[in-house]
Amino acid sequence: MGSPSPLAPSAARPRLLHRSPGRLRLGWTGLRHPDLRTDYLEAWLAHRAGLAQVRVNAAGGCLVARFDEDGGERPGVFEDIAAALASLPPEAYAARQPQTTRQPRRLADALAASALAAGGMFLPPAPRMALATAMAAPVLLRGADSLANQGLKAKSLDMASVGFALATGDSSSALGICAMVVMGEYLRQATEDKAGALLRTLLAPPVETVRVERVAPDGRPEEIRLPAESVRPGDLVLAGTGEMLAVDGVVERGAALVDKGVISGESAPVETVPGDEVPAGAVVAHGSLAVRAVRTGAECATARIASLMDKSLREKSRPERLSDRLADRLAPLSLLFGAGIYAATGSASRALSVLTVDYACSVKLSAPVVVKATMHTAARAGILVKGGSALDELARADTIVFDKTGTLTTGRMTVADIVLAPGSGLDENELVRLAASAEERWTHPVARAFAAEAKRRGLALLPACDADCATGLGARAQVGASGSRRDVAVGSARFLVQSCGENALCSQEHPLRAQGKTLVHVAVDGRPAGMVALRDELRLEAGEVIAALRRRGVRRVLLLTGDHQDAAEAVLAGLDGPAAPDEVRAGLTPDDKEAAVRALRQSGARVAVVGDGVNDAPALLAGDVGVCVAGDELGDGTVAALTRDAAGIVLLRGGLHGLLTARDAAERAGRVLRGCFATGVAVNSALLVAAATGRLSPLTAAALHNGTTFAILSAAGLASGRPLPAAGPERFPDRADKSL
Template sequence: MTGEHSNRMVERLRPLMEPALVALTVGALAGGGVAWLVGADAVADRWWIAGTLIAVVPAVVWVLMALRRGSLGVDLIAVLSLVGTLLVGEYLAGALIAVMLAGGRALDAAATRRASRDLRALLERSPRFARRRVGAEVSVIPVAEVAVDDVLVVASGDVVPVDGRVLDDLVVLDESALTGESLSVERERGEAVRSGVVNAGAAFELRATASAEDSTYAGIVRLAQQAGAENAPVVRLADRYAAWFLPLALLIAGGAWLVSGSATRAVAVLVVATPCPLLLAAPVAIVSGLSRASRAGVVIRGGGALENLGHATTLVMDKTGTLTMGQPTVIEVLAAPQCGADEVLGLAASVDQVSPHVLAEAIVTEALARGLHLTLPTDAVEEAGRGVTATVEGKRVAVGKLVEGSPASSWAQTAVNRARLDSAALTWVSVDGDPIGAILLRDPLRRQAPRTMRRLRQAGFNRLVMLTGDRMEPAREVATVLGLDEVYAHQTPSDKVAAVRAEREQAVTVMVGDGINDAPALAAATVGVAMGARGATASSEAADIVLTTDRLDRLADAMDIARRSRRIAVQSAVVGMSLSLLAMAVAAVGYLPPAAGALLQEGIDVAVILNAIRAVRGDPAAQLTMPSDTEALLHRFSAEHDELRDVIALTRASADRLVEAPDATALEAIRDVEKQLQERILPHEQAEENQLYPALATPLRSSEATATMSRTHAEIRRLSERIGTHVQLAESAGGIQPDQVNDLLACLYGLATLLRLHFVQEEENYFTLAADDGQELSRGT
């Protein structure tokens, strides 16, 4: 117990050691300076001797620690120069070296000390109690007392305490903590349930199949702890250069002594060889980089992480919440022939107002975004795994699964096929038992994801890999859009750790994730990056880097900052060493005494620091200045895109209706589309052409940057006018003529596809340039 207490005391005092060393050495140097000014030379020497001895002790410890790691760092030169100044009586030089050494160490410690990786969030989330039922009695017991075959009651909102099998007919679970998927899943009687998932429905009973210690969630915690323990500290930049600088300095010092016979001359060489440019260049540049990154919403826990990020070549990413938004959204509303899309969505949203389900929330959000009027439902009943039924304006409306035995009409089969093709979740809307529409929902790709992937490849990543607990079909679709090199689906937390370890054996690997299930993989990577804006504290604790804004492109910003900081650190170190080598040559021939050499070395240090501190400003060539009025336009047109997506769905739906029959109903649908195009889409495109694109020419430094988008605007107008001409021809002929059908279908389907692609291109290329929270922008490809 006494030993453990001592270790804890040392850990608590360690952050104070480097500043204390700086204070003592500076105090000794200043004390000697005051004594020298008043003529007390002997007292001054004692102060300077004390300062030198204060630095010698830790310097010897650092050398011994380096030897234990199997290396001999540049600290050995510092020890030799400190001892040498004492032996030849150059006490002022020794005190100056002590201050330089202590200051460099303090900066190095400040740059590389990492935050705690105790995965506190994982442990805090671990279930501590369980409800065990014995007969008719339910009692709360510590989770450690749960035994195999115990019957447990899992209340609504509870975390499942142990692995087990469902005893009820149907349960609804939120498995995002393990799979990362935001959509709830259903489990039927007898199906396996893993610990760590959340009961998203009504209370249910579970038969335990494992103890708490042997359950899934406890395994995740152990994986994260084991993977974190594998991350060795990064070797300092200085030690890598020491492989040749150290023997060269000793050779010059020894040669000067041998030729001149003067030990003072050898000490003078060692004084100017004291590797403060090495000790200072890297930490100052790294600290500056850390400061710069924090402005961009990137919290980097230490200099080692920033340095590793600077030369990483493999990027492994989770899908949900990292490449996608992590929240389902409505992508399309399909209505039966006798109904409208807004009517279907309005009824569904009115009913779903009383449901806490994640899909219900998405439906209500979409209806409100479209400005639909919602009615407060009555007599609402929610059945786990089935949906919600309620009375709305005298009609009994059901939202959820299609009732068994309902007629399978052609439009309903179209909805099923569409959901399968689009990898979307399907929610049916029925009135008095008859389906009137279907709502497709999907977790959308982040707008900035494709642009970020291009920037990351340009920054140096040559292998992009996606890991996901989701199915292969949606995972492959995301990988195709983003141009990823590899995709792994159906990944458990242990699978992700194994995949990251395999990638790490081949190259310096970065892992990006946002959920508890990603924490072990983040800890196993060379650099773990957590998307922490939405409160994913477990992954944040396991990560080396946390993106505090919910934007993936900040990782590309961090990559740019890391590479520039590392480049400046190397540049500063090389320049500093070159100046030191020149000073060593001068000292070797006797023209630079130790005290003057120490002062010269201080000048070199200042030059190194001034150069290294440039990293805090960022790279001017990579910064994009966006005027406030241009940024306001970006936000405005981005919001208009969200409002206009229903026109795209309406255009496609009218084409589907035309396929069924070119009758009066189809003509009315096409007429409605033509009206929406003229009143909403074309004015929006014209405003972009006249206002947004000219405003973007200045920050993008070229009017040609938007030229291809202008060409797309022209094609959208051409197709819209062609559809309008078809409407006029049909009206004059008393209906849609057979010779119009094929061309109308080509126009409608083509325009729907063109609008969807055009919206995505603008969002990726331009709208993502709008800064969040006033943060600065970086220019990507």
């Protein structure tokens, strides 16, 4: 158990509000803490205090606990809950990101500039002009630097308005405009920083130290504590209730309820037993585990996500680049308009009022706010977006290309039939053992099917070396102990023909293919050994999702698969009407899929490729945007999906409903951006007209311009940050998703 969180509130003792048989409701001000993870608290408290169910109402500062479903009584239950709440672990609170030192300094500068400007208004003319000149110096220098290096931008307009005020002797306007420039920069930057900070709050807090089990000199296991960065693959990491895992690994012993919400966004802890894979950032809600580390440090799933988040914050998306260019083109309009007004009327006040208004701010700054807020909202729905460009491309896609295995189908293949080659000398168990051993290091669906079948039959795998995988064809390895190794090849009929020549089992394929089964051939020591038929199931939501995509503007849907035509037609049997793909191509290699996607793009289509990221990386890269469907279980497949650069979007929860949610998020971001642009142009046009006709003083025009810009940015952030409606059945309808 960790020590109480430093973020834990200084709250009064819980108080009993109501009690009935088997149930009580208590109030506690600590439940209103802004960083409290209510999903974690519910699971942790239920097991810590031995409760049947806990429901937290954070806004109301109360919780309901059920301790006996039969309505019985339990002495001391309130005291048990109160004691547990008094010792909440640090993991019950979301990590609060440290505020950068620049933000307080910007605020101090803005407040100081406002105070100086306000006080300067009461000075005599000469000191007021001196103060205005001193405050204007930084604005003039930044504007001159921007003009010299970047051309005419918003900072150049600030320079022009302040310089014009000083040149005409209007020191009061110069003071006010300088103060508003500094305050406006602070407000705009604070809005954008907040949007970026929202993304970073999704990441799990770093684990500083971990408990590791090592073998002592006397041969007995001993527990030591190491810095997290010192843990290496192969170490046995220990984690108990309330502790967060610092490594991706496989459970070796123990059993626990594990909260994997840091990766999937799902709030319900899942039961985890030996053999299950767990990601770094997962929290042991109840129980204890010994986890054999597989990936550590920068290779962990959470570290990969952090890297992707940082990269997405640094890189500008297409909407951001377009808004930058548009803002740059609009900036000279205000300058030319102001010069024209001065030439036509000779009024310095009108010209100065016009110069304080420009289109650039609301147009340029709304794009990063909308993109970051949308990425945050999508992440809370279990969708990792690796950049704003991926959102933009998904919203514009009119053609969707699906892979079959692991995408339209579940990818959970099972062994249905085994056909032994005559004279192979092997029985079914030995064939499965050799094939599973050869495929052990790989994570694609066929490898998982052999591993599961070997486990079901109780077969111990043999050591394998010199393993090699030909993407889309098969795998080969030397299997067995040194001195008795056997050359084992597992893959398609074409792969086996390449490996050992003619394969007599090919003539027996048709009856099994006609049933829509996937056939895998096995050769041992260069001779055909057997054929295994695998069965895969169509995802229940596949038809619903394809039909919904058509309603969202997708004009064409294709299915590209490396499997045979019969297997593809078996999938089509479950898809009809608007759910049926427009075109199906079977028997394709990864290179064939890539060529097909490139041909679609060359024909003018905007293509989104949806796959599982296992052997379709070339096609994912060839599309305008790649969408990777992670495994339904948070195992190695999910980690692989996170680490693949081919996919711009990863659906972390498995299943296809996330594709609809991602499309909805992308389309909403586009609508919000268009709304921001239209509003910014309309409002600033009205301000320019009012300023040109003398209805606004320079200070009023500057104040209204900054105020409306901040209002547009705030509205953009709020509109993009609204929770996305569920696109499919909720997996946990009684719980809310909290974090990625």
